[in-house]
Amino acid sequence: MKKLSHALVVLGLLCAGSALAQDAPAADDAASADDAAPKVVTYEPWDQETLDLFATLPVQDGGRVKPLDTYARFALLKINGKWSLDLGEEGKIKEPVAWLLYSLFYPEIAADYHQFIVDNYEAVAAIGIDPGDKKRARYSYNEIAKGAQKLFELDNAYRQKEQADRTTVEQQIINLAENFLQYDQILHYFDFARRTYTAPADSAMGAALTDRGGASLSMLLMRAPEVLKALREEGTSLTPERVNQEAKAIAGVMDELEFVLNPTHGMALIPPPEPSQQAWMTPADMATRAFNVRDLDAASNNPIEMLGLLERLPGLVNDRDAFKKMAAQFHSKVTAAASLRGEYDKVPLEVSFYRMKWIPNSQVLYLISFFIVALSWVFPYNRWWRYATQASVLVPTILLIVGITIRCIIRERPPVSTLYETVLFITACSVATALIIEWMNKERIVIALAAVLGTAGMFLANRYEMKEGVDTMPALIAVLDTNFWLSTHVTTVTFGYAAGMLAGAIAHIYIIGRVLRIRIADRKFYQNVTKMTYGVLCFGLLFSVVGTILGGIWANDSWGRFWGWDPKENGALMICLWSLCVLHAKMGGYIKELGINMGAVIMAIIVTFSWWGVNNLGVGLHSYGFVKGVWFNLFLFWGFEGIVLLAGFALWLMGDTLLPKRAAANPESGHHGKTKKPQTA
Amino acid sequence: MHILKRVVNFLASYGLACVLLFFLLLLTFFGTIEQVDSGLYEVQRKYFESVFVIHEFNDWFHLPLPGVYLLMVLLFINMSLGAIVRAPKSWTRPGMLIAHGGILLLLVSGFVTYEFSTSGHMTLYEGESDDHFQSYYDWNIKIVSLDTDPPMTYTIPGEEFVHMGPSDTRTFFAEKLPFTLLLEGYMPNCAPQQTPPIMAMGVDGVILQPMEMQKDAERNLAGVIATVMERPADASGAAASAHGAASTMQGGDAHVGLLWGMAAAPWIVTVQGQRYAIDLRHDRFPVPFRITLNKFIHQKHPRTGMASNFESRVTMTEGNASRDVEIKMNEPLRHKGFTFFQASFVEDPTNPRAPIASVFSVVKNPADQWPKYACYIIGIGLTIHFLQRLAIYLRAQKKRQSHEKA
Known part of the structure; x- marks a missing residue:
């Protein structure tokens, strides 16, 4: 049912001449084989292997290298207010990385996901969208897009105010604009790979690109520096008309690139080849390097091979085996480069940290311990109930401490460096101290309190994480x-x-x-x-x-x-x-x-x-x-x-x-x- | 004698300690909340460096309270006398005595810092060097005779004029200066403003426009209207160097100028054929060595605007000797009682290629490291005490449990 409905939506879009109809892979040698792939878009769940490949893919975001899983997790949380996406009758996307993959590779479908959480209907009414009868609802990208102009006008106006002076609705409009922009970048990330690049045939750039009826981005970025170098060498021998013609062709390509590569700024997936360069690269950065006439030699260092693998992914999405193979190649190249830079070793650990749910599980167990403690009052003198009570508090405390320790290992930092971490640490410390007191005096007074504190602390941590929707292991300011x-x-x-x-x-x-x-x-x-x-x-x-x-x-x-x-x-x-x-x-x-x-x-x-x-x-x-x-x-x-x-x-x-x-x-x-x-x- | 004992007992009492601690807590709370409206500098003066304070809850309810300075002094007396009175009974609890000793040291270091430390900043672009630092808040007026050899310098310290109201005037003169300087219309924060020629206001059409006081007090730029009144030649010998004495001197030409804290150059005035530079500026303090900024490094976390590191590579020159030093966040340079911290930087936001200046916070504080020693002492004292108490508790608990089993 789910597959069918999505296929119908896609079919409709195809008929309407959507951009997806040009879902052809890049037109280089290897990609040309993919042209033969059927143009019917399927929408199957991602297999676990594919999800694992993307989950453990490193990305530089917020000043640090993190798994794509973490990026997806907090992007979804920020937009949707939850770590999963409910699609109504069509089921639920449980893994954030799966949501990211659908958004990247099936943008025309994902644009209709009802995922933008708006807590107050006034925020959507303000941008000219009918909120219906619900005070709190989720809207799709396509719905918000109808009021996008008004949204950004209001966003711009409200940003002039101090954060403390903004009303709740004003802040929600700012958040909505921010989320809309971020998701817009995700949806359009692979736009660069869904088209080919040409220039007028009578220009040097055109001659370099049109020999196969248009070039992929990787091919363009490989050839552009050569064209620029050749033109520079010809230098003064060029006639003014020719200079004008070449400049126009180059400017045309650059304008196109600027437009199409803008969304790629959101995810830096490619490690730079130079060890001294800290910033990872996006396709947009690579284009900037390729067209930097001041230092065209640097363009030869552009990691074109990785870009070549990346850009072929959208074209293979209907052939999941080929897609997985290509993703694995990209993954292997990127992780090898990241490992060489010493930036990959903690990535798998971080993925497993979130998947093992150390902290959410401790929350659930604290809640259970609360009931066990309450039951223990029914049997106040039973030794086994006492042991059960202590164990019921001890187990989630151990999970919490393990979770905090793994966070320390991932970020190579002591346990507390953000407000969120103070909640985890204070909960762990107060419950552990209560357990020690219980162990010393065996009064069974504080053990009950430990269960309450653990439950309350973890509830607070969860609320804070959900409300803020930002990476809880961020880079820190200098001081x-x-x-x-x-x-x-x-x-x-x-x-x-x-x-x-x-x-x-x-x-x-x-x-x-x-x-x-x-x-x-x-x-x-x-x-x-x-x-x-x-x-x-x-x-x-x-x-x-x-x-x-x-x-x-x-x-x-x-x-x-x-x-x-x-x-x-x-x-x-x-x-x-x-x-x-x-x-x-x-x-x-x-x-x-x-x-x-x-x-x-x-x-x-x-x-x-x-x-x-x-x-x-x-x-x-x-x-x-x-x-x-x-x-x-x-x-x-x-x-x-x-x-x-x-x-x-x-x-x-x-x-x-x-x-x-x-x-x-x-x-x-x-x-x-x-x-x-x-x-x- | 009996009364003295009662006074000592009162001053050393737990009751007084409780009251003082409670008031300290209350003032700390009020001082924290009021920072939202008044800024740190004003709050610090009003609550934390004062003997008495009136806290204004609203327009009609004002509560007089002791200031933190007074409370600290009383707390010091309370603790010192408490230690003396109770010490003989406290030998079995050495931890408490040690911890209180540490807190006394902390209070003393706070007093020494407040009374004897000097602080300011040194701002350098790459390649620049300096052996002075300047205050963030305190102003003075410098008068330099430019045509004498060597140039003579006269200073009017800030305390002589910063308390002047907008309509107050004060006159200053020195024995060897052929003029008196009249100051009027002092403004703690102002900016020069051009007026239309038709209004014929100010000095050459420029007036000092008063501005609202900034919450960050170092952003305030003071200004004052200065009038140089030439003295008749026969009066020069009679005038004693009397700071602040009101003058009714008459005769001679008068020159009016505006002194402003951010003026690009001093006001040059010619009196009896001699040129004098008059300048309103922040206090400057000498450092017994010279700092040259070789390189300033400002790193950001990749792909963000968030600073990850500030670092200045400087050369410290003292006589003929010099050495290279790095000053980073959390890693200051300490030398000869002066401490240099990497405080901030100045950049031109409109021009990313413009040179960036490194700002060092400079402090001369005799009690610089005392809090660290106090921390060790208090930590050791409290640890001894609480371990002792824990041991007593556990012994009692064991005893109780063995009784229960029996």
Whole structure:
């Protein structure tokens, strides 16, 4: 059904004289054989081998060499908001690289995929498209194209505004324009390979290209420097008319190339032959090199052979075996060149990292652990349930730690260098610390919390990744590109955040437990909870203080001052100051159990302000990771924490009457840890 | 004696520590939020370098608070006295004493940095060299007699005129100068503007137009209207070098000029046949060695506009000796108490082929490395303390569990 409907669409396009009708391969010797291939476009699922070939193909994007799989993954995520594409009745494209291949090689079909996610109908209405009755919907390239002119007008106008001043709809229009452009480049990437190049026959360029009725791009780029060189050698002997004629022919070819090669800027698939050149090449770069009259000798270095293989792919798409063979040849050439440059070794690992789904799987398992923990409360004294609970938290934590480690290996960096990575790291650290506490005191209090923190942390990581839709292992700006400081300051201070969040989370057990009168007669239980809160606060203080000062030392080495009152620095300082305040208040006897726990809740508020809030102030040297809409979620969180604090305050006003002061009041629970079985309320 | 003990106990108390820490937290928070509207420089002066501050929540609710400077001093006293009062009881917890020692060192280094450090920048194009750096914010007015041998230089420090209001005037004179200099209409941020000839305003039709203060204070360009009033010959001996003294000197010609922070050249004025250059400029500080920029390297991540590396290759010349040094991001040059950082660069965005200047941030700070030592001390102290506490906790836990088993 799927094949048929797509075939019909293509047939329609063919009849309408679509550009695809010229889907002939390049007209060189090897390609001429492909001319005989049937002109019927099939639309079969890609076999795994083909997908693997393209997934592991290196591409330079965002300042680093990454697998094409990663490129496709984040392009699809950005456009579609998901890592798969639902085609309705026609099924689902599960692999991002498969989506990329359909888009590259069947552009006329892919242009009708409903994939541009628009969260607010006002954004599409603004560009003159009827949004229908859905507030949030996905639109196809062809649908958006109808309002493209208006889209880019609005995009241009809204970009004049500061990001923080844009409305949600304005930002969505900007995002839509960006996604539309990126996808336009993908759809038209192989346009250069779907045509042949000619020049007037009475020119030298024409003579070089028309001997076989038009040349492929690789042939053109191979011959153009020779033509230019010959013309230069002839030099002054040329008549003005001839000069004019030749110039016109060359300019014509160059204009055509500029138009047709523009979309190829999006994907740099060809490693440059010169080891000193960092930037990988696109067909457009190769054309620039071939026509650079100042240095025509450099054109001889153009990796024409790779381009020749690449340009033949669209013409072979209906013969999947031949297509796969050609793709394998291209893959082998590119990976060999990339390996020589030392830029390929991490590519397969990155592909397997995403395919193994270490981090998404840990999210699912944390969620399961949450239910296992809940069930374990039904059988509180069963040893096996205890083991099962611990294992259910331990397994996703191990997956998460393995995932973080693989990321470190791929990027050769410490675990934290982006906002997304702070979420993973803080989740892993807080859950691991909770597990260690559980292992030490076997109270089965924090293990439940670990499941909640793991689930919440991974949910946050997933939301952030989905919302941002950008590579989470990006190249770093110069000042951050230092493994020494990333591994010392950033890791330490992030660990401090993790401890602050964990302390805050444990404190919730105390306050909510007392409000709901859970195990209210068990004073020991609440004492233990407070001990844990206090211990984690102290532990967090060590990391926060050392991390903050290390940050100062880094700043002293990079910006010339130890402390500059930058918002991010201030956030870290506030965590230290509040920890110190709580600890000194406890030492001075001004606060007791309830006070310490309320202090820890306030700590969680401060940590979230420092972690997410200051990034969105839009000032300071650390103002990276601006996330639209983060304030709403922060205020939601702070509102909830405010309610918890109010509840704590109410407990304080009511005095300690709800909690027996002496264990004697509860002879079962006893003093000095003599309890054998904790009492429930 | 009893009162003294009570005062000492109060100053050393945990209660005072809590209050001070809380206020520090509050001011840090307010100072962070206000940076969005006022910029770092203003906030730093208002909250973090002040003794008192009034935080304006809105037009009608203003809250007076102690400034961070005062809080830091009180915290220092609190910690020092706390250590003295409680030290005998704290020998069993050496980690805490060590950590507090580290924090005291940190506070002292902050004080020394604030009071005794000097900072600015040195901006060089390839091939250029300099042995001075200039302040980002502080201004002075230099008067140089061009026709004397050697040229005589007079400096009016910024603190003498930067606090002047738009309608204030101040007059400056020196014993050997044949004129007095009247300054008026000081503007902390302004730009020269041509006015239509028919308006006959300003100096040769140019006025200084006040501009809104920039959040990045180093972008502010000060300006002032200067009037050189020639002194009668018999008054020259009578005038003492009195900075800032108001003058009612009369007689002689008056020359009016505009001094502006970004003027391409000093204002040259001729008085009694002698030429004088008068210039409003940022403070400049000498460096006991010369830095020559040989090459500036500015790399970007491939196919992006994102910087991946800034690096300056310089030659440091001191007397007859010279050596080549690389100054990179996170790898400054430290020599003779001066530190040179690769801070930024200046390029012409309209011309990619134009030369790029390398900007070094230069700091002379006696307490440069003290925070590092403080960090080691605090880290060691806290680690000892928390390991000690953990050991105690684990022992108690073990004991409790063995009781439970029993």
